[in-house]
Amino acid sequence: MKIALLSYSTKPRGGVVHTLALAEALAAAGADVTVWSLGRGGDSGFFRAVDPGVRVRIVPFPEGPADETVGERILRSIATLREAFDPSPYDIVHAQDCISANAVDRCVRTVHHLDQFTTPELAACHERAIVEPYAHICVSRSVADELAAGWGLKAEVIPNGVAYERFAGTDPAAREAWRSRLGRYVLTVGGIEPRKGSLDLLEAYALLRADHPDVRLVIAGGETLFDYRDYRARWETRATELGLEPIVLGQVPENDLPSLVAAASAFAFPSLKEGFGLAAMEALAAGVPVVVRDLPVLREVFASAARFAATPHALATELAAALTPDTHTPTRRTAAQALAARHTWPTAAQHHLTFYRSLLHPPTPNE
Incomplete structure (x- = not known):
């Protein structure tokens, strides 16, 4: 064929x-x-x-x-x-x-x-x-x-x-290199744009820092055909108003992405529109706790393997829970990775x- x-x-x-x-x-x-x-x-x-x-x-x-x-x-x-x-x-x-x-x-x-x-x-x-x-x-x-x-x-x-092995089997030294560079961080992948819910994530991050001042927000990716300069300008203005300095990496080399994901303390996926949530599923494969927008499609795909949030306040609350070690137990992590592994x-x-x-x-x- x-x-x-x-x-x-x-x-x-x-x-x-x-x-x-x-x-x-x-x-x-x-x-x-x-x-x-x-x-x-x-x-x-x-x-x-x-x-x-x-x-x-x-x-x-x-x-x-x-x-x-x-x-x-x-x-x-x-x-x-x-x-x-x-x-x-x-x-x-x-x-x-x-x-x-x-x-x-x-x-x-x-x-x-x-x-x-x-x-x-x-x-x-x-x-x-x-x-x-x-x-x-x-x-x-x-x-x-x-x-x-x-x-x-x-x-x-x-x-x-899902490229399960690629995200589940990252090099410990590569993960540690990201942590040494960035500290403790919440990661999102997809850049700064309306569909990705970037402004909501910014508001959630401001709330999250009240109890987790050491956690940084890291944003990777963002290659797009469309012109989101106005939205990006609004996002940057709001970050300044909130006194925030997120780390915007832009496009990350392909070989470096799995270890960047695996080194994150939590993965945020507040998209307003998705069809599956591949980046979030890759984070599950890496063993990282995931918080996603409460959308029917993401409920369907992730079920109990992710945390769900509909508002910036809820997103901050669920990220805080994801950052707490005793809420992301080995049993929960193993079950989440098993879900990712089933998608081949x-x-x-x-x-x-x-x-x-x-x-x-x-x-x-x-x-």
């Missing part, structure tokens, strides 16, 4: 991490897989090395004019990928985001989560990428239910895999292959 997986970026966002891990697992299962993406900022490859069993096609995407709007950049992204992509060699064309789904005429689409955009071009892109694909996959039942309620579409539910990429790949085959060879009415 020849499969094309399409992504909009080479940067370490959740959907891109998913795309590469799925591609490698599909290739290991015997599929012929090519990953297509746009090379922004001169990128000629992905943020990490890709298994040689997977073909990679990076379409150059040059910088636009200085005054290019987000909407214009979205349209140019779609047009650039559409012009380069040739669907003819592939049995399955599988888009992982709305940009790549708009760039092809016929595709399977993974809907990781649903958004409400105000930029007209992006709102239209989001809508077309839901209604036009001929088949849909969701990484959680909660998102599949949203898709059914809002658009009457039935999606196959295939949960994410080979299993996800097999489910994808079964679904692809059902699309290529649908049963006849008499079957």
Whole structure:
């Protein structure tokens, strides 16, 4: 089976991490897989090395004019990928985001989560990428239910895999190096942006410091196509008002990320919209206590393995509990790691292959 997986970026966002891990697992299962993406900022490859069993096609995407709007950049992204992509060699064309789904005429689409955009071009892109694909996959039942309620579409539910060994087996010396550099810290991964609930986390951190003045807030990641400068400015202003100095690392080298996660005293995941919560599941794999936003999808995925908080005050309370050693017992940690270990990429790949085959060879009415 020849499969094309399409992504909009080479940067370490959740959907891109998913795309590469799925591609490698599909290739290991015997599929012929090519990953297509746009090379922004001169990128000629992905943020990490890709298994040689997977073909990679990076379409150059040059910088636009200085005054290019987000909407214009979205349209140019779609047009650039559409012009380069040739669907003819592939049995399955599988888009992982709305940009790549708009760039092809016929595709399977993974809907990781649903958004409400105000930029007209992006709102239209989001809508077309839901209604036009001929088949849909969701990484959680909660998102599949949203898709059914809002658009009457039935999606196959295939949960994410997790690189369990990578996060569970980090080098003790590498963990200690992060602790020596940063001290005791709460980590969040995903940068500073509205969907990640960054302002709520800032308010929670201010409350947390009243009882834990030694704990620092560390923020990693943040590569994005969108312009969040206004939100970032509000966040920085509020941090100053609260007298806080969070540590903003930006994009962390791929080899350093697992030990950064494993060295954290707690992991905060206050996202307002998620489809699965891969970064939080990686923290569970590392044995780190996790506090997540109280969302139906995260209740579904994490059950009793995480702590849940709906407000900044509740987030501060749950982080404080997570930082207390006797509340994160070895038994609780082992159970949380077991949940992460059950989500494997080979299993996800097999489910994808079964679904692809059902699309290529649908049963006849008499079957």
